[in-house]
Amino acid sequence: xxxxVSFLCVLVVAVAAHAQSGVGVEVDDVVDxxxxxxxxxxxxxHGSLELRVKLTGKDLEKALAARVLVxxxxxxxxxxxxPSSTSPPDFFPREYNSGTLQVGLRQPSRAASSVVVxxxxxxxxxxxxxxxxxxxxxxxxxxxxxxxxxxxKTAKLEITPLSRNGYAEMLxxxxxxxxxxxxxxxxAKTQGVSxxxxxxxxxxxxxxxxxxTDLPEHAVVFSGKKSDFDxxxxxxxxxxxxxxxxxxxxxxxTRGESSVMTLQPSEAPPxxxxxxxxxxxxxxxxxxxxxLKVQLP
Amino acid sequence: xxxxxxxxxxxxxxxAASAQQKIDVAVKQVNDRRSKGFFAELVxxxxxxxxxxxxxxxxxxxxxxxxxxxxxxxxxxEAQEPxxxxxxxxxMKGPPMPAQVSLTLxxxxxxxxxxxxxxxxxxxxxxxxxxxxxAEIAKFVxxxxxxxxxxxxxxxxxxxxxxxxxxxxAEKKRRAEEKRKEYTEAGYDGESIATMITSLLESLLTIExxxxxxxxxxxxxxxxxxxxxxxxxxxxxxxxxxxxxLVRLSTWExxxxxxxxxxVSMQTPKNxxxxxxxxNDIPLP
Numbered sequence: 001x002x003x004x005v006s007f008l009c010v011l012v013v014a015v016a017a018h019a020q021s022g023v024g025v026e027v028d029d030v031v032d033x034x035x036x037x038x039x040x041x042x043x044x045x046h047g048s049l050e051l052r053v054k055l056t057g058k059d060l061e062k063a064l065a066a067r068v069l070v071x072x073x074x075x076x077x078x079x080x081x082x083p084s085s086t087s088p089p090d091f092f093p094r095e096y097n098s099g100t101l102q103v104g105l106r107q108p109s110r111a112a113s114s115v116v117v118x119x120x121x122x123x124x125x126x127x128x129x130x131x132x133x134x135x136x137x138x139x140x141x142x143x144x145x146x147x148x149x150x151x152x153k154t155a156k157l158e159i160t161p162l163s164r165n166g167y168a169e170m171l172x173x174x175x176x177x178x179x180x181x182x183x184x185x186x187x188a189k190t191q192g193v194s195x196x197x198x199x200x201x202x203x204x205x206x207x208x209x210x211x212x213t214d215l216p217e218h219a220v221v222f223s224g225k226k227s228d229f230d231x232x233x234x235x236x237x238x239x240x241x242x243x244x245x246x247x248x249x250x251x252x253x254t255r256g257e258s259s260v261m262t263l264q265p266s267e268a269p270p271x272x273x274x275x276x277x278x279x280x281x282x283x284x285x286x287x288x289x290x291x292l293k294v295q296l297p
Numbered sequence: 298x299x300x301x302x303x304x305x306x307x308x309x310x311x312x313a314a315s316a317q318q319k320i321d322v323a324v325k326q327v328n329d330r331r332s333k334g335f336f337a338e339l340v341x342x343x344x345x346x347x348x349x350x351x352x353x354x355x356x357x358x359x360x361x362x363x364x365x366x367x368x369x370x371x372x373x374x375e376a377q378e379p380x381x382x383x384x385x386x387x388x389m390k391g392p393p394m395p396a397q398v399s400l401t402l403x404x405x406x407x408x409x410x411x412x413x414x415x416x417x418x419x420x421x422x423x424x425x426x427x428x429x430x431x432a433e434i435a436k437f438v439x440x441x442x443x444x445x446x447x448x449x450x451x452x453x454x455x456x457x458x459x460x461x462x463x464x465x466x467a468e469k470k471r472r473a474e475e476k477r478k479e480y481t482e483a484g485y486d487g488e489s490i491a492t493m494i495t496s497l498l499e500s501l502l503t504i505e506x507x508x509x510x511x512x513x514x515x516x517x518x519x520x521x522x523x524x525x526x527x528x529x530x531x532x533x534x535x536x537x538x539x540x541x542x543l544v545r546l547s548t549w550e551x552x553x554x555x556x557x558x559x560x561v562s563m564q565t566p567k568n569x570x571x572x573x574x575x576x577n578d579i580p581l582p
Contacts, residue, residue, distance in 0.1 A: 029334045036327040036582040045326070047582060110407065110581060296407065297331040 023121045024056035025068070025290040028100050032296055034107055047107030049081060051294060054100045055121060059286065063123035064278070065091035065233060068103050069287075070119040075112035075296075081105040091124045091233055091280065108296060115294045120287045124233060129283035131155065139275040140220065140237075147275075155279055157228050162221040167260075170223055174255050176205050218268045222261045229259040234278040237269045244276065245269055320419060320572035321346055324579050325397060327412075331404050339371060339402040341415065341579065348396040350389075352423050354562060355381035355521060358400035358574075360417035365405035365581075371412065373403050381422055381521060381564075388532070396421070405581060416575035422521060427567035429453060433526065437559040438509070445559070453563045456514040460543070465510050469502050472541060502540060508547045510540075519563040525550075526558040533557075 035047040055066060067089050073081040083106055092101055108115055126132035134151040144166040146158050162170060181202055188198045215221065220237060229252055236244035246266045253260050325342040343358075357379045363371040379401070386394065398419055405412060424430035432447035432455075434440070441461040450457065460468070473494050480490045504510060513520070525533040525548060538545045 030332065031334070032329075032331040034327075034329040034331065034582040036324075036580070038326060107582075110410065113407070297333050297337070297404075 022057055023059050023066075023123065023288040023290070025053050025121060025292050026056060027292065027294055028052040028054045030294055030297055032108065034110065049105040049108055049115065049296075051103040051105065051117070051292075052100050053103060053292070054098070057288075059123065059125075059288070060094070060099070062125050062127050063094055063286075064126060065093050065124040066099075066101060067091045067122050068101050068119060068290075069122060070103060070105070070117060072118040073105050073115060075108035075115045077109040077112045079106075079109050079112070081108055081115060081117075091122070093234075113296055115296060117292045117294065118290070120289050123286045123288070124280060124284055125286055126233075126278055126284045128286070129281045132279050132281045132284040134277040134279065135238075136275045136277070138272050140269060140273050141271060155231075155281075157224075157231065157277075157279075159222050159224045159228065162223055162260075164215060166223075167215055167221050170260065174258065176202070215262070216264055218265055220263045220265060220269060222263075224259055224261075226254050226257050226259045229254075229261060231280050232261075232277055233280050235261065235263070236276040237263065237265055238274040238276055239267075240270050240272075242274075245273075318570075318572050320348075320574055322419070322574045322576065324576065327579060327582055329404060329581055331407070337404050339404055339412075340399055341402070341412075342397055342399045343419075343574070343576075345396040345398065345419070348421065350384060350386050350394045350396045352425055353384050353396045353421050354387060354424050355383045355422040356396070356398040357381045357420050358398050358417060359420065360400055360402065360415060362417070363402050363415040364413050365409035366411050366413045367406040367409050369403075369406050369409065371402035371405060371415070373401075376401075381420070383522065409581060411581055412576075412579040414575070414577050415579065416573070418571045419574055420569060420571050422562075422564055423568050423570060424562060425568075426570075427565045429565060430563055430568045432559075432561045432563070434559045434561075436555055436557075438553050438555055438557065447561075449563065450561065453519040453565060454515070454517050455519055455561065455563065456512075457559075457561065458512045460510045460512060462504075465502055465504060468541075468543065469498060472501060473498055502543065504545070505547065507552045508545050509553060511544050511546060512542075513544045519565065520561060521564045522562040524560040524562070525553050526560050527554065528556040532560070 029052040031050040031052075033048050033050065035045050037044055037046070053068065060066075069088055070082060075081060083104060103117065105115070105117070131151075131154065134149070134155065136147055136149045136152065139147055140161055143161050143163040146160045152159070160166075184202065185198055188201075222235070237247070239245045247263050248266050249264045251262055253262075322343045322345060325344045327342075328340045330336060330338055330340070359379065360372055365371060382399075384396070386397070398421075400415070400417070402412075402415070429449040429452040432445075432449035434445050434447055437445060437459065441459045442464060444456055444458045476497055477490060477494055480493060485493070502510065523535045523537055523546060525535055527533065533548045533550045536547050538547070
C-alpha cells in the first residue's frame with residue numbers, strides 16, 4: 001500500500017511540475033479582416049486573420065520579450081493559413097501592449113468556423129546566458145571606426161558608431177544609383193514583374209532614401225551588418241550615472257546587408273558614454289510548443 | 298379635401314422624384330472586418346463611373362435598406378447619421394478617376410455569401426456647381442477683431458470674426474462674471490466662489506500657441522469645412538473645436554502665417570446633390 005501511495009505522490013509531483021513549467025497561449029482577440037479582390041486593380045489588397053494572444057505561465061517572469069512562430073495553421077475547411085513570408089517576427093518586448101503578441105495569418109475561408117494554429121512561443125530570457133548582456137565602455141569616444149571590445153569579439157559582432165560626416169558618407173554610398181535601377185529592371189524582367197510594379201518599387205526605394213537624410217540633434221548612429229543587428233535585442237546608451245539614457249525614438253534601416261541604427265536620446269550622451277547590448281543568443285531563448293483552436297467571429 | 302390630398306400627393310411625389318434621381322454605381326471593394334472587439338463592420342466602396350473624383354469634395358452614403366442573404370438587417374440603427382467625408386483623392390495627380398464613396402454596415406452573418414440588397418442615397422458635395430461654395434480670405438490673420446468679408450460668406454448667411462487676444466480676455470472675464478453671479482445665487486460663500494472662478498479662468502478659453510479663436514454665426518449650417526492655404530497653395534487640414542460658443546481653429550502644421558488664406562467650404566442647395574442607388578447580390582469576401 002505504501003508503495004502505491006508513494007508512486008502516486010511521485011506521479012502527482014511530476015504532473016504538477018509539468019503544468020508549472022511551459023507557457024500557455026490564450027486568444028485575446030480575433031480579427032478576420034476579409035477583403036474582396038478586384039482582378040482589374042493594379043495593387044491587390046489581401047485579407048488577413050489577426051490573432052492577439054496572451055501568454056500565461058511562470059516561465060514568463062524573467063522573459064524580456066517573446067514571439068510566436070507559426071508552424072502550421074489551418075481552417076476547418078482544410079485551407080492553410082500560413083503566410084508566404086518566411087522571415088520570423090522580431091521579439092516583442094513584454095512591457096508593451098500588456099504582454100500580448102500579434103499573430104498574422106492568411107484569410108480563412110468564409111465557410112470556415114474555426115482555425116487551428118500550431119507553433120512555438122519563444123521567450124527571450126537574457127538571464128539564462130551571461131553572454132547575452134554586453135557592456136562597452138567609452139563607446140562613443142572614437143567615431144567612424146568599429147568598436148573594439150573583447151565581448152564584442154566573442155559575440156562576433158561588429159558595430160561602428162558614426163559621426164555626422166560618417167553618416168553623410170554612408171548615405172551617399174547607399175544612394176540608389178542608375179546602375180542599381182538598371183539591375184533592378186533587368187531582374188524584374190527575368191521574373192516577369194510588370195513595368196508598373198517596378199516603377200513603384202523604384203519610387204518606394206527613393207522615398208525611403210529621402211527619409212534617411214535628416215539627422216536630428218544628439219542623434220546617435222551605428223552602422224553594421226544586418227545579420228549582426230538582427231542579433232541585437234536592445235541597445236542602450238548609458239549616462240554618467242550608469243543608467244540608460246531615455247531614448248525618444250529608435251529605428252533601423254536596412255539596405256541589402258548594410259544596416260543603420262539611429263537612436264534619438266532625450267539629452268546629449270556624455271562623451272564617455274558606455275553602451276549596453278542585449279543579445280539574442282541560443283542560450284537566452286527558450287521555446288515552448290503550443291496548439292490553439294480559435295473560433296472565427 | 299380630395300383636392301388637398303391630391304396636392305399633397307403631387308408635392309410628395311415631386312420631392313421624392315428629385316431625391317430619387319438614380320446614379321450608376323459599381324462595387325469597388327468589400328471589406329468585412331469581423332471581430333468580437335472594436336471596429337467590427339462591413340465597408341462597401343462604390344465607384345461612380347459617371348462622376349469625376351475631382352468634382353467631389355466630400356460625400357456620404359445614407360443607407361435605407363441593407364440585408365444579407367440570411368435575412369440579417371445590416372443597418373446599425375443606433376449609429377449616428379454619417380457625416381460628409383472629405384475626398385482623400387482630391388488634388389491627386391494623374392489621369393482622371395471616377396469618384397468613389399463608401400458605406401458602412403454591420404457585419405453580415407458568417408454563413409452569408411452575399412449582401413442580398415443595399416439601397417439608399419449618395420450625397421455628393423461638389424463645390425464647382427455653385428460660385429458661392431468657397432470663400433477664400435487672404436491674409437486673414439491680419440484681420441483680427443473684425444468680421445471677415447466675402448461674398449460667398451454673405452450669400453450663405455455666414456459670419457466669421459477672428460478674435461484678438463484682448464477680445465478673448467474680455468470674453469473670459471464676461472463669462473467669469475456670469476458664473477460668479479450664478480454661484481452667488483446658488484448660495485456659495487465668497488471663498489468658494491473665488492476658488493471656483495480661479496479654476497474656471499485657468500481652463501476657460503486657454504488658447505494654445507498655434508490656435509486661433511473665431512466667432513462663427515452659421516444659422517443655416519452651411520459650413521462644411523475650414524482649411525488654411527499657405528503661400529505655395531498647399532491646403533492645411535484645420536481642426537475645429539467649439540468652446541463656450543466660440544470656435545478654436547488649430548492645425549498640426551504650426552501657427553498660421555500672415556500670408557496664409559482662410560478657406561471656408563460651404564454646402565448650398567446648388568452644390569449638394571443626392572442620388573438614389575440600389576445594389577443586389579454583392580458577393581462577400
